[in-house]
Amino acid sequence: RICERIDILQRKTEKLSTVISNNDSSSGPSELINTLISARQKVQLQFEDRLRLINAQIIFYKSSEQVSQMLDTLEREYRTVEDIHEKLKIYNDDEIQKILADRLEQLDENKHSFLRACTVARQKSDLFHKYALRNAANLIKPEAYLKPLEQKIKNVSTILKNKEDTVLNAWHHRKKIIDEYLQYISFKRNTDKVFVWIDEHDECFVSKLEELDINDDGYMDFVRALK
Incomplete structure (x- = not known):
């Protein structure tokens, strides 16, 4: 509707400008036309800023919701107690x-993915805030409009940050368990x-030790060879 009004105003302004320029050479009508054109351009710019704000707001909340759900899922997955030894005992x-x-x-890979998603959500938050500031500049009382909006952005961003930290801690815990089991x-x-080697060489090993004097150079050479 605003676009339609802007288009109507533009057409009427251009038509009026043509009529006046053909019938009146005074500067008064021209100044009026310039004022109308300037006002129309200002309204159009404000409309475009408002449209960007609405789009940024939708994208921010949608992105935040998706990231929040992803983090909740990952936290449940990483917090799940798993008996790795029991689960893998059928394998060599x-x-x-x-x-x-x-x-x-x-x-x-999961870590890089969810950290990247959180970074994108923060970027969407910054973009939303940027357009909110730009729109507030056109208002008579910008603080009354901007303050509650900034608080909402801060609340959502804080929730996401807390969830990100929680998932990151759970991720480190899960990785530690796997690393320790690998060790x-x-x-x-x-x-x-070692046991196999001992089973195969124990008699030879013992007999060799018995033949060597602990203070002899040959004993030390034998020990070094074992290493």
Whole structure:
């Protein structure tokens, strides 16, 4: 409706300008036309600013809602108690390492994704605030309009920031569990190798030690070779 009124005003202004220029050479009508044109341009700019504000507001709230839902889902996922040992006991150590490595990779991708989404939400917040400031400049009492709007933006942004921090903490906790289990699997594999080696070489190893004098250079060479 505002666009229609602006278009009507523009057409009437142009028509009036043509009629006056053809029938009157005085400057008064021309000044009136210039005033009307200037007023129309100002109204049009204000309308465009208001339209940008509305679009920025819609995008901000929609983006914030989507990010909030995503963070809630991730928090529930990361907070879920999981018995990794029980779940992976049907696999051998090599398979477990591959599974957990894939999990860590996916976990890292998820982290980058939700942090990027939170950054985009903050950018939408800044854009919304920018257009709110621009629109407030056209009002008689800008503070009365701007203050509650800024408070709403701050409230939503604070909620998202708190959720982001919560999910980030949960993410670190989940990653720590996987890292520790990977360390356990690595230690277990090395221990198994040692036991296998001992089973295969224990008699030879013991007999060799018995042959060597602890103070002899050959003993130290033998120990270094084992390392």
